[in-house]
Structure formats: structure tokens, C-alpha cells
Amino acid sequence: MRMSAVIGHRGAAQLAPENTLAGIRTAHALGLEWVEMDVVLLGDGQLVIHHDQAVNRCTNGSGELLSSTLEEIKALDAGVGFSKEFAGEEVPTLKEVIDLLSELGMGLNLEIKMHKHPVDKLVLPVVEALKQKSLPDGKLLVSSFDHDALKLFHEHMPAIPVAHLFEKLSVDWQEQARKVGAVAINLGQKPLKRSQVQEVINEGYEVYCYTVNSQSRADELWSWGVSGVFTDNPKLVIR
Numbered sequence: 001m002r003m004s005a006v007i008g009h010r011g012a013a014q015l016a017p018e019n020t021l022a023g024i025r026t027a028h029a030l031g032l033e034w035v036e037m038d039v040v041l042l043g044d045g046q047l048v049i050h051h052d053q054a055v056n057r058c059t060n061g062s063g064e065l066l067s068s069t070l071e072e073i074k075a076l077d078a079g080v081g082f083s084k085e086f087a088g089e090e091v092p093t094l095k096e097v098i099d100l101l102s103e104l105g106m107g108l109n110l111e112i113k114m115h116k117h118p119v120d121k122l123v124l125p126v127v128e129a130l131k132q133k134s135l136p137d138g139k140l141l142v143s144s145f146d147h148d149a150l151k152l153f154h155e156h157m158p159a160i161p162v163a164h165l166f167e168k169l170s171v172d173w174q175e176q177a178r179k180v181g182a183v184a185i186n187l188g189q190k191p192l193k194r195s196q197v198q199e200v201i202n203e204g205y206e207v208y209c210y211t212v213n214s215q216s217r218a219d220e221l222w223s224w225g226v227s228g229v230f231t232d233n234p235k236l237v238i239r
């Protein structure tokens with residue numbers, strides 16, 4: 001198994017502000033070994049960890065990340081909206097996330113969030129950043145819903161394992177997975193059927209499912225052969 005049976009989704013999004021260092025620390029304190037986080041591009045070419053294309057939902061600011069600088073993003077509070085206890089929490093850079101995960105010995109599923117930008121505008125900076133600073137072998141897996149982004153990433157960094165994300169398993173999933181050199185298929189859990197999990201496993205891929213916030217669904221998915229589940233709340237999903 002490449003990742004663990006339970007992976008903290010956006011850190012531990014129900015228990016700490018999503019995609020923050022506090023989220024990583026929360027996941028770690030609850031015994032998780034892996035977290036999933038989203039990487040996005042800023043207007044000045046810097047990379048930060050954030051899910052949306054705008055900062056409105058998760059910070060006290062407003063506006064698009066693609067028209068912001070790192071200095072502007074760093075001035076925002078990504079914690080106070082979640083709870084006062086997290087006031088002052090920053091939107092982290094990819095580098096800060098890698099530093100903390102290294103210190104804690106944790107693994108990262110880095111999801112490349114394309115939003116609207118051209119593929120190379122985000123993928124090439126991610127490649128450069130990971131060449132400068134990465135995690136030990138076996139502690140990093142890169143994923144994306146965006147096929148072209150994964151393909152470009154894999155061409156530049158073939159040694160880093162890649163997972164193709166699908167909300168629903170597409171009819172041509174095998175061809176897509178093959179083209180990006182995927183080792184795993186990360187799937188939305190809601191529409192997922194046992195036969196689909198079997199199909200993917202039979203082709204030699206691992207399956208990871210998002211987002212699973214109940215023990216009964218996690219148990220069911222594990223019983224189908226799913227390697228791991230992404231959860232917002234590791235207190236609710238225990239292996």
C-alpha cells in the first residue's frame with residue numbers, strides 16, 4: 001500500500017481549517033500518517049496550499065488567488081473563520097507544508113488544482129518546487145482531475161507516483177491512467193460500486209476514495225478492497 005488506510009482530507013478539514021499547517025498538526029496528533037492537500041498558483045508564480053480559486057470561503061479576504069501575490073495571501077487569516085482558536089493561521093506555501101510533513105515524518109497526496117490556468121503555468125512551478133524540496137521516497141503521491149496536468153507532471157518527474165482522480169470512473173479510465181503512468185486511481189466515493197472497485201484493482205491499480213466521513217462507509221469500501229479513504233474527520237473513520 002502506497003498511502004495509508006486513512007488519509008486526512010485537506011489536512012483534517014472538519015477539525016481544523018482546511019489546507020493549513022494546523023490541519024496537518026491535527027491529523028498528526030490523531031495518528032494519521034498521510035494528508036491530502038491542494039496546490040494552486042498565485043499571480044506572482046508562487047505556490048500555495050488552497051482548494052478554491054478564490055480566498056473568500058476559507059479566509060477573511062476576498063478575490064482570486066491568480067490575481068494575488070504571496071505577500072497579499074500571507075496577510076490573510078485562514079483560521080479565524082473556522083474557529084477563534086485558529087485565529088492567525090496562514091495560507092501555507094507548498095514549501096512550508098513539505099517542511100512540516102518532513103519534520104513529522106508524514107506523507108503527502110498533493111492534488112494539483114488546475115482551476116482556469118494553462119497546464120504548464122502551474123505544473124512546471126510544481127515540478128521546480130519539488131526538485132528544490134520534496135519528501136522522502138514513498139512519502140509523496142501527486143494527483144489531479146486534470147489529465148493533461150498529470151501527463152505533463154509525469155513527463156517531468158517520472159519517479160514520483162501519480163494517481164488519476166475521477167469523480168466518477170469514466171469509460172476510458174484505463175487509457176487515461178496508462179497515459180499518465182498512474183499507480184492509483186482516486187475516486188469519488190458517492191457513485192462508487194463494488195464492481196468498479198474490482199475492475200480497477202483487477203487492472204493492477206490501487207484505489208483511494210474521497211470523501212468518507214462515516215465509519216460504516218469506510219468499512220464497506222475497505223471490504224471491497226479499497227486501499228485508503230480520505231476523511232475530513234479522522235475521529236469518525238478509524239482503521
Ligand code: G3P
Pocket residue numbers: 009010036038051111143165186210230
Ligand atoms: O483528492 C481527493 C479530493 O480532495 C478531491 O476533491 O474537491 O476535495 O479537492 P476536492
Ligand code: MG
Pocket residue numbers: 036037038111
Ligand atoms: Mg483535494
